[in-house]
Amino acid sequence: MLLLASPVTERARAAAAQAAAQKTSEAKFQLTSSSFAADSDIPAKYTCDGANVSPALAWTEPPAGTQSFALVLDDPDVPKKVVIHWLVYDLPATTRALPEGVPTKAKLPDGSRQGKSDPGKIGYGGPCPSPGAAHHYFFKLFALDYQTGLKPKAKGAEVEAAIKGHILAQAELIARFQH
Numbered sequence: 001m002l003l004l005a006s007p008v009t010e011r012a013r014a015a016a017a018q019a020a021a022q023k024t025s026e027a028k029f030q031l032t033s034s035s036f037a038a039d040s041d042i043p044a045k046y047t048c049d050g051a052n053v054s055p056a057l058a059w060t061e062p063p064a065g066t067q068s069f070a071l072v073l074d075d076p077d078v079p080k081k082v083v084i085h086w087l088v089y090d091l092p093a094t095t096r097a098l099p100e101g102v103p104t105k106a107k108l109p110d111g112s113r114q115g116k117s118d119p120g121k122i123g124y125g126g127p128c129p130s131p132g133a134a135h136h137y138f139f140k141l142f143a144l145d146y147q148t149g150l151k152p153k154a155k156g157a158e159v160e161a162a163i164k165g166h167i168l169a170q171a172e173l174i175a176r177f178q179h
Contacts, residue, residue, distance in 0.1 A: 030060045031141045031171035042177045048128035058097040062143035063168045070142045077135040084156040086124045087115030106152030115154040127177035134178035143169040
């Protein structure tokens with residue numbers, strides 16, 4: 001006997017599928033900050049105009065299999081290059097936040113490491129663009145399937161090469177700053 005699906009059943013299935021898809025997108029790996037809202041201006045405190053301390057960051061549960069995290073803060077609005085302002089890697093898989101004012105040390109107490117920003121400094125170096133148009137700052141958090149094993153003070157290209165092929169998920173927070 002051939003059973004044909006009724007329009008009501010099809011609508012119910014479609015609604016259930018849509019609800020499941022929405023739930024999946026809501027459960028997506030996300031990066032936030034209590035220091036500023038996404039797509040807003042970064043307060044001067046976190047820039048070269050202020051104390052130049054790192055903002056507080058937090059993230060949601062990563063995908064299963066996450067072994068560590070890597071964080072990259074960059075500014076793609078500099079002519080002819082992307083400037084890296086902060087590199088943190090081998091953050092433990094249990095970490096769900098970074099506090100405001102992460103020390104500018106090559107190795108942190110939890111075993112994570114910080115690399116060299118493009119100005120050649122260890123740790124966070126806040127926004128400090130030339131006067132003019134606002135620059136966009138991309139805080140990118142990568143959930144990785146392994147620990148990079150990179151030594152402290154790695155450069156951006158080294159971190160990029162180490163995480164390539166090991167990214168399980170990426171969360172991003174974008175904000176602006178202008179003098």
